[in-house]
Amino acid sequence: MPHRLVSPRTASYQELDAMVHVLDGTEILIHRFDETITHWSIGCENMYGWAREEAVGEKVYELLATKFPEPAEDIRDQLKSRGFWQGEIIHRHKSGYDIHLASRFVLVNLPDGDLAVIQTNSDVSALKGAQEAVKSREAHLSSILDTVPDAMVVIDDRGTVLSFSRAAEKLFGMSSDQICGRNVSDLMPNPYRDAHDGYINHYIDTGEKRIIGYGRVVTGQRADGSQFPMELHVGEATANGERIFTGFIRDLTSRFKIEEDLRQAQKMEAIGQLTGGIAHDFNNLLTVISGNLEMIEDKLPPGTLRDILKEAQSAAQDGAILTGQLLAFGRRQPLNPKHADLGQVVGGFSDLLRRTLGEDIKLSTVIEGSDLDVLVDSSQLQNAILNIALNARDAMPKGGSLTTTISRVHLDADYAKMYPDVRSGNFVLVAMTDTGVGMNEEVRQRAIEPFFTTKGVGAGTGLGLSMVYGFVKQSGGHLQLYSEVGRGTTVRIYLPATHEAKVPEPMAAGDAGENQLPGGNETVLAVEDDARVRRVAVARLASMGYTVLEAENGHRALDLLQENSQIALLFTDIVMPGGMTGDELAQEVRLLRPDIAVLFTSGYSEPGLASKGIVPGAQWLRKPYTAKELALKIRELLDAK
Structure with missing residues (x-):
């Protein structure tokens, strides 16, 4: 035109x-x-x-x-x-x-x-040139803020959020668009939320610093309402004549968990040394008492006095058993370790367990694979298994099942990082799972403390699991408890495997073998309430090429599922807080997306837990799992679709 x-x-x-x-x-x-x-x-x-x-x-x-x-x-x-x-x-x-x-x-x-x-x-x-320099500096700063693990939040003197970094989006579970323009107190639980604006006004009016210029541990609140400890550092600046405050935030959840685990380990070590020392000295006293009673018995004729003396000797023997348990917890009992195949040791012990547990309890023993050799005191191991079985029996007064599984496992560096007292390597695992009443978190935390018991007065000494713990530690192993109220308990004993050359070590990340793990480009939704375990799972899946979405509970997982139509597989823990278990989540997911693949995981190792037909086609992966096991299981599910 x-x-x-x-x-x-x-x-x-x-x-x-x-x-x-x-x-x-x-x-x-x-x-x-x-x-x-x-x-x-x-x-x-x-x-x-x-x-x-x-x-x-x-x-x-x-x-x-x-x-x-x-x-x-x-x-x-x-x-x-x-x-x-x-x-x-x-x-x-x-x-x-x-x-x-x-x-x-x-x-x-x-x-x-x-x-x-x-x-x-x-x-x-x-x-x-100045504009290009500004753009370059902005890009450089943006790259730094998007890379550093600490979250950054910028507010004005009215508390309004001006900037919200990518790390902050991930930490608080909300996007920058959702929070910018709103008051920063929305990131805090009460009573801090209601008091926050007063803190700012007090500082502006008086200049009194309560947090500016130095770090402080406070409580944050995510978009889903969950709270977490965080370390907050606040700096002050003036931009265009207006006062702004920049807060750098570090999530302390993992550090607090590690510190708590370390304190627990140190407490158990201190208690073990104390009880072991007392038991050692008390055993000497019992030896004197029992020896003198025996000598007196030889000089007494049959009659009432001799019967009284026998009762005293019986009590001394009970005391010797008690001190033996204390010595076991204190890791001072004499051990006689020998090479043994745990499959044979536990399998040969099954008849005695069956007679001990009675007819109301179904006993099953599953031996997976071969090469289950360890260096262990077999009699003490059988004693430990018996203690666990008796606890399981008491937790199932109306009957139930006790399943013992023996398998060879590898605890990798990722797993060892999550537990301060665990080393990586090849182990033989003895997992004993009951279908009893289970333990709440408070009871589980104290279950291995000596003299702690939930049984009635006179029904137990509280030394059964303490003895097992001490024996396993003295044998160079590791003990873990998984439990859920109303579903049961799993006690897992890891003993160092011998002949380690028979099982090749998994290659470290970056080796050629790691890159050979089967992977894909599908989208996986990983649901796990333990932040450290979730980070490991997400990192493993991402290294295999998958696009990974992560959620800390079932409700958040359902929100992500409705927002993302590309999710091909749900990888979820079974036992999670928040009112929705993994199998309940999977049922809800199947209602929304019947074609989605489902992979369960849990430390609770009841074999039938995730295979009762509630979620057709679902598979099961027991913790701790290796990267190879995870890769193969996911490909098996996705390739079958």
């Missing part, structure tokens, strides 16, 4: 000469519509390095190697239709470097009927 031509102002050659003469110090040049330069000011000589004699008569766009922000033909059309054009262009200096210009073109008529363009230019190279 042709442009409507305007009638530009007519300018004589004398007027053009006078204009350039008057404005000679400015950057002004005039050229005909065919681009031939007719006038060239001293300002242009200074800017471009070309003398007037060199420039006049040359084609302006060729001489200055002009770069336009849009096609030159479009600019010519705008000049004809509007009579002017303005914008940013780039010219080339005689020495070869570029000059960024803010330029204005004005079209005039010449007396001979030809058209000319008056061009005025302002050098904005310094401004462009």
